[in-house]
Amino acid sequence: MTTSTGTKLGYLRVSTGKQDESLQHEALDKAGVLKRNRYVDHGVSGTKTERPGLDALLDDVQPGDTIVVYKLDRIGRSTAHVAKLIADLTEQGVFIESISDGLNSSTPTGRAMLQMLAIFAEMERSFIAERTIAGLAAAKAQGRTGGRPRVADSKQARTAQTLRDSGESVPEIASTLGVSIATVYRLTKAPSKDS
Known part of the structure; x- marks a missing residue:
């Protein structure tokens, strides 16, 4: 499947209550996403696992639909989370378009870029794991153990x-x-x- 045949669904998120989504709405207007097909999380940090707008979008999206975002960082908590989400959606036959990143999974170039993102996310996970293991080994060699320090003896x-x-x-x-x-x-x- 190489072309989007369904509905364009937009997702917008701002991290704090003081920010607004106007820039993201303008971008979605230009991308042809109807206002009734937009899901918003306002004042929700990207690190939060529960995002009602994103959860509703993921419940509603159908194979052939395209999820349009202003930037990929709007949709995920980390590179690894974004890569996993994109892989899951792609497997379901859902397309991803990131306006400012210039990525669209309905094109061969877009798919290749998203696959590279997944590779970098996997590398990031491996590096973090290696650094953690090395840090614990170094601490153990110096006689230190992990965990919170005791507050009182x-x-x-x-x-x-x-x-x-x-x-x-x-x-x-x-x-x-x-x-x-x-x-x-x-x-x-x-x-x-x-x-």
């Missing part, structure tokens, strides 16, 4: 319990030890009422 825990048993308030103990109130609650038990 056992000596602080004993001090916190002693202060709490003597009637000090939890906020005062937290201030004295330089830890959070939640940490004091986690480290100590409430003094028994009979003591």
Whole structure:
């Protein structure tokens, strides 16, 4: 299948409530996307996994339709996410057009560029995995382990319990030890009422 036979559906997203979609709407107007066929996520960061507008679009899109975006970064959280989304849509027979990137999966050049995007996304995932493994190995060689550093040691825990048993308030103990109130609650038990 090399040509789009269905409806053009537009997707627009801005990250903050202060931004507006006017530039994206103008681009979709020029691309021939009808206003009734546009899905918008306003004030939704690209890092969010839940985007109601995009979710609705993905539910409505049919084989032969073309999803039109102003830029590819509008549709995905990362290069890897965009590449996977495009691969899934292409497999369903849905075309992708990115106006400012000049990509259109209904053309051979557009398909080739989108395949390159998928290759770079895979490389990016591999590099991140390699760097993570190397970093963990280097830390282990230096005697460090992963995870959050401990906020309080056992000596602080004993001090916190002693202060709490003597009637000090939890906020005062937290201030004295330089830890959070939640940490004091986690480290100590409430003094028994009979003591």
